[in-house]
Amino acid sequence: MHAEETAATASPSPLTVSATDDATTLLLQVLAIYAARDLVSTLSDAGGRDWSVPRLNRIRQGKSAAPALSSAEVASLQALLPARPAHYDAxxxxxxxxxxxxxxxxxxxxxxxxxxxxxxxxxxxxxxxxxxxxxxxxxxxxxxxxxxxxxxxxxxxxxxxxxxxxxxxxxxxxxxxxxxxxxxxxxxxxxxxxxxxxxxxxxxxxxxxxxxxxxxxxxxxxxxxxxxxxxxxxxxxxxxxxxxxxxxxxxxxxxxxxxxxxxxxxxxxxxxxxxxxxxxxxxxxxxxxxxxxxxxxxxxxxxxxxxxxKKVPTLSSLLEPQPDAKYTLSPVLWNYLYQYAKKHKAKGNGFGFGLNDARNPSVCVRTLSARYYKDGSEILIDRGWDRELGEQDFHQPDNMSRRPRRLTPRECARLMGFEAPGETRFRIPVSDTQAYKQFGNSVVxxxxxxxxxxxxxxxxxxxxxxx
CATH class of the missing domain: 3.40.50.150 (Vaccinia Virus protein VP39)
Known part of the structure; x- marks a missing residue:
């Protein structure tokens, strides 16, 4: 047994739940869903002990035994899993x-x-x-x-x-x-x-x-x-x-x-x-x-x-108020999409990105696809990009600062109806790339x-x- 595990299990606190099959099963069940790095802070905050990614991965792989869990740790793990629907009784x-x-x-x-x-x-x-x-x-x-x-x-x-x-x-x-x-x-x-x-x-x-x-x-x-x-x-x-x-x-x-x-x-x-x-x-x-x-x-x-x-939610109601800057298109990607669309438009093909002004209450976006993770081109959120200014000078600094962004995975969950506007109830335990694929392959x-x-x-x- 590793030294950190010996220290953790040698003197269990009065609130400790014995490392029974149920507690071990619960920990393994959660580890099968969530990445170890996502559980470290949750368990550490709940149990007051030092959990680490290597330790959780050893438990996941069966190379280390699961320690006794405190009631607070059990509760934190249970909160990461869906509750039994009440109507399942009948x-x-x-x-x-x-x-x-x-x-x-x-x-x-x-x-x-x-x-x-x-x-x-x-x-x-x-x-x-x-x-x-x-x-x-x-x-x-x-x-x-x-x-x-x-x-x-x-x-x-x-x-x-x-x-x-x-x-x-x-x-x-x-x-x-x-x-x-x-x-x-x-x-x-x-x-x-x-x-x-x-x-x-x-x-x-x-x-x-x-x-x-x-x-x-x-x-x-x-x-x-x-x-x-x-x-x-x-x-x-x-x-x-x-x-x-x-x-x-x-x-x-x-x-x-x-x-x-x-x-x-x-x-x-x-x-x-x-x-x-x-x-x-x-x-x-x-x-x-x-x-x-x-x-x-x-x-x-x-x-x-x-x-x-009676009323379809507006696109703006589905958006997060302060999305991470990483969802804004890079200058290189935005330039590529812009010039690619411009070239096809000149040929009369009509191919282009889908730029959406969320201030328009009647805007309806294109179909979210499983390839959305690649460039987000079918559904882009307008951040004030000036098309005319872009035509004159695409790299104009003020205009480039307003490059469009793609939807966040949370916004995709709302656009697909997995949660209502403003909610954060749907759990997304996977990477952004996987989340985009999953929502794009799903149903509304x-x-x-x-x-x-x-x-x-x-x-x-x-x-x-x-x-």
């Missing part, structure tokens, strides 16, 4: 969260009384943020990394055996949520499919895609409802073949998809986040209802406007809170019918 329904990212869709369905019983997310950095903000009690919730470990288990090739494995691994649930990635589909020939005699056509048509894994779970678990999310371009991907296969597969599995036939009207399945927050972000939302529940008739996402907020939370609210009466009707 949840209205259970749901699973696939391709979960940082849990944007989950938040909407927890708001209407749902309990998450299974999560799948492969990105380790996203998992850190997810676990920092979403309650994941191993006694009531299972966490999975690669969903293919469940849907394509090693050593199993028989379809029925695979479905039984899925059924055993994933808890029963009423709603399946999935923001699955869009991938090319490789169609198998009809003759091959017939020769194999497979029970489901999608077993041939969707193999090699992550939608295939969602379809297998639907086939095995048969939840009464699902909500799938993807980019708007899913409809036109591969000249529409991808979307056609998805819709045919869901129909084959016995589900009615809301607004499947638009009859020449604007597609209600395409929802723009600008109705909820000042960001133009269109996503396709597929709400499925199992046909044999006889609950799908009359359900439509066209009713969603009734749940739009209020959109799915509204979808959940719209679906809630049918979920309640289903649970009543099952009693």
């Amino acid at each position: 949840p209205r329904f259970q749901f699973v969260d696939l391709f979960a990212g940082i849990g944007g869709i989950r938040r909407g369905f927890e708001q209407i009384g749902g309990q998450c019983v299974f999560t799948s997310e492969w990105n380790k950095e996203a998992v850190r943020t997810y676990k920092a903000n979403h309650y994941c009690d191993p006694q009531q919730h299972r966490f999975n990394s690669d969903i293919r470990q469940v849907t394509q288990p090693a050593g199993l090739s028989d379809e029925q055996a695979i479905y039984q494995h899925i059924d055993r691994t994933i808890p029963d649930h009423q709603v399946l949520l999935a923001g699955f990635p869009c991938q090319p589909f490789s169609l198998a020939g009809v003759s091959k499919k017939n020769a194999l005699g497979r029970a489901h056509g999608f077993e041939c048509e969707a193999q090699g895609t992550l939608f295939f894994d969602v379809a297998r779970i639907l086939a095995a678990k048969k939840p009464p409802f699902f909500v799938l999310e993807n980019v708007k371009n899913l409809k036109s991907h591969d000249k529409g073949r991808t979307f056609a296969i998805i819709m045919a597969t869901l129909d084959e599995l016995g589900y009615d998809v809301a607004d499947a036939d638009n009859a020449g009207l604007a597609d209600a399945k395409i929802i723009d986040a600008r109705h909820f927050l000042p960001q133009h972000r269109e996503r396709i939302v597929l709400v499925g209802i199992r046909r044999d529940t006889h609950l799908s008739e009359g359900f439509s996402l066209r009713a969603l406007p009734a749940l739009y907020p 939370v209020p959109v799915f809170a509204a979808v959940a609210q719209l679906l809630l009466p049918l979920i309640e009707q289903y649970t009543r019918n099952m009693k």
